[in-house]
């Protein structure tokens with residue numbers, strides 16, 4: 001993968017809350033998926049574990065004070081307008097976000113006849129207040145449907161590399177594209193429909209969650225296929241190239257965070273009833289389907305059952 005050094009990083013799509021001390025505390029209280037606090041928390045936790053399969057532990061998502069704290073992009077702007085911006089992890093991730101949203105701005109109306117509504121990515125460290133409650137880094141990257149924001153502590157990638165062995169750079173845009181897949185599901189109403197279906201049919205709550213997650217993987221694949229066509233505001237291409245090896249890195253990451261792989265790694269017996277995100281094989285399959293077709297309409301993991 002090669003990024004275009006002439007592409008401008010649009011930092012207005014990021015809310016940099018690192019170092020703002022927004023959050024922390026309240027760690028270590030596990031909330032079971034679908035349990036307790038009504039639909040929203042159930043869904044959030046389901047989304048939260050998307051990329052870590054719960055392997056890093058689910059920490060508290062309590063309260064819900066509306067994600068009031070706002071970041072300060074001054075430093076990020078300076079850094080990402082410098083010549084060597086793309087050597088910086090945060091500027092690269094900002095640019096991935098720009099590419100993913102540029103894709104959906106065109107693809108959502110084309111595929112589904114809906115206007116895309118932009119969603120910022122919040123960079124945070126350690127802990128953050130969100131519209132879905134307070135989260136700490138242990139939960140991994142997530143999307144919060146209540147405030148329409150993607151949240152990531154960028155140190156997650158180090159965890160991904162060290163603990164799961166997903167070392168390739170392309171794991172990063174894959175992670176972000178998966179989270180934006182959830183934003184698209186929110187815009188299309190898929191996520192709300194899925195949640196209602198879970199309430200009607202609680203025995204199938206996990207199976208429905210798997211379908212939502214696999215669809216987000218498929219949407220990530222559709223972006224990956226079209227990413228070299230995305231451009232910044234001035235029409236500069238964001239990627240110079242994306243190679244087969246990059247795609248393999250995304251697939252490799254998808255496989256490493258399959259429910260069965262996560263359970264095995266944690267030394268637990270593999271129990272399909274506990275799957276919430278899909279097996280390694282399913283995650284590979286659906287990312288690949290999105291990539292091969294390049295068409296988000298092909299991502300019908302629900303098979304018309306919603």
Ligand SMILES: [Zn+2]
Pocket residue numbers: 046047048049050051178179182213216
């Ligand atoms: Zn997810």
